Amino acid sequence: MTQEEILEVDILICGAGVVGLAIAMTLAKKYSVAVIEQHSGPARETSSHNSGVIHAGIYYETGSLKHRLCQEGNSRMYEWCDSHSVDAIQSGKLIVAFDDSELDQLQEVYQQGIKNTVRDFEQITIQQIHDLEPELNVVGALWSPWTGVVDAYNLAKSYERAALEANAFIAYQHKLTNVDKLGSQFVSTLIDTNQQISTVKSDVLVNCGGLMADKIANIVGYDLSGDEKKGLPVLQQSINRGRYYDIIDPDICRLISRPIYPLPDHQAGGLGVHLTTDTNGGLHLGPSMEWMNDDESPNYLNELDEFWLAAFLDAGARFLPQLKKEHLAPGQVGYRPKIQKEGEGLTDFLIWEDEGYVHLGGIESPGLTASLPIADQVMSLIS
Numbered sequence: 001m002t003q004e005e006i007l008e009v010d011i012l013i014c015g016a017g018v019v020g021l022a023i024a025m026t027l028a029k030k031y032s033v034a035v036i037e038q039h040s041g042p043a044r045e046t047s048s049h050n051s052g053v054i055h056a057g058i059y060y061e062t063g064s065l066k067h068r069l070c071q072e073g074n075s076r077m078y079e080w081c082d083s084h085s086v087d088a089i090q091s092g093k094l095i096v097a098f099d100d101s102e103l104d105q106l107q108e109v110y111q112q113g114i115k116n117t118v119r120d121f122e123q124i125t126i127q128q129i130h131d132l133e134p135e136l137n138v139v140g141a142l143w144s145p146w147t148g149v150v151d152a153y154n155l156a157k158s159y160e161r162a163a164l165e166a167n168a169f170i171a172y173q174h175k176l177t178n179v180d181k182l183g184s185q186f187v188s189t190l191i192d193t194n195q196q197i198s199t200v201k202s203d204v205l206v207n208c209g210g211l212m213a214d215k216i217a218n219i220v221g222y223d224l225s226g227d228e229k230k231g232l233p234v235l236q237q238s239i240n241r242g243r244y245y246d247i248i249d250p251d252i253c254r255l256i257s258r259p260i261y262p263l264p265d266h267q268a269g270g271l272g273v274h275l276t277t278d279t280n281g282g283l284h285l286g287p288s289m290e291w292m293n294d295d296e297s298p299n300y301l302n303e304l305d306e307f308w309l310a311a312f313l314d315a316g317a318r319f320l321p322q323l324k325k326e327h328l329a330p331g332q333v334g335y336r337p338k339i340q341k342e343g344e345g346l347t348d349f350l351i352w353e354d355e356g357y358v359h360l361g362g363i364e365s366p367g368l369t370a371s372l373p374i375a376d377q378v379m380s381l382i383s
């Protein structure tokens, strides 16, 4: 886009991660849609730095958006991947207790999964655990056969293709820097990598800015601390880093066939350092749960660090006692955008509409799994 150009569309979506692109392809069936993204292609941030697990909806509060959209997203994800040539494997997943002291909490997770009507979720016997994962030495496990893994980057590419086929316009290397309201229209200012300024006018502005969603809301003019009396939710996000270490010994990788999770630690900010398989036969340990200070910004480099190497070795040896330091190397790093604050319990996704402005906040896990139903939710909010 150039300075002279003023693009006018029904809907402007800021952010081309999986969520922004899923929304773009869905809304473009009915409206004129433009997507702007600061990077040179889709899914350069959280959407390509995650565990790639197709979740089944076990942990979340019953009836919450995370629960409902994840559960619906689970079956739709397999169908989508099948019909759009995206690699996905319905591997199933185990949640395990390493010793007797963890059995009560394992039971709580089981009860939550049953309450959430997670498909075919069950407690299995030691023999069944052994049949599924012979190398695991645990005292109990839950089995979720509909959990799986997906190639997250190619999922985003498939959404991008579908959005373009539905005539959405996508402008990469364009960063949203300012938003004014002119009557009922949004006038958004963008800057490209050559410092060229351009303008988009839209009736609706959908904020899928991921880690930057709160900063974008601030640009639009919202007070991030919220105001219950005015129906304004808290928009402020905290960021929680999740780093991974990869298992680089192919013989060790072959020992495990599916994601294996410890008990969750929601207050720490995640589901616990787990073993995740990927669609290419890789095996990864992670993600860590590290609350970031307000002045820190995401850094996607994960340099070898003796502290983290030792921590991941400890976490990994619980699953695979034969694991050694030389089997591990730093992997990817992802960043969770959270409405939840450090020390608080799990919070829900925030999908909120206000006079044509649609805010997607706290879209952490299971946002990948839930991306298709999230798009439908946005469609119903603006229709």
Ligand SMILES: Cc1cc2nc3c(=O)[nH]c(=O)nc-3n(C[C@H](O)[C@H](O)[C@H](O)COP(=O)(O)OP(=O)(O)OC[C@H]3O[C@@H](n4cnc5c(N)ncnc54)[C@H](O)[C@@H]3O)c2cc1C
Residues within 6 Å of the ligand: 014, 015, 016, 017, 018, 019, 020, 021, 036, 037, 038, 039, 042, 043, 044, 045, 046, 047, 048, 049, 050, 051, 052, 053, 054, 055, 174, 175, 176, 177, 208, 209, 210, 211, 212, 213, 216, 241, 242, 243, 287, 333, 334, 335, 336, 337, 363, 364, 365, 366, 367, 368, 369, 370
């Ligand atoms: C460690 C980790 C593990 C996870 N594991 C899983 C999992 O196993 N299963 C699962 O279902 N989910 C998982 N998730 C969650 C999932 O990855 C996210 O919910 C999902 O990727 C969010 O997608 P998004 O499009 O909202 O955000 P993003 O992918 O972050 O996209 C936001 C986009 O907005 C762009 N943007 C921001 N500001 C501007 C601006 N001013 N102008 C233009 N563009 C802008 C950014 O560049 C970015 O591309 C995990 C997340 C993390 C961090």
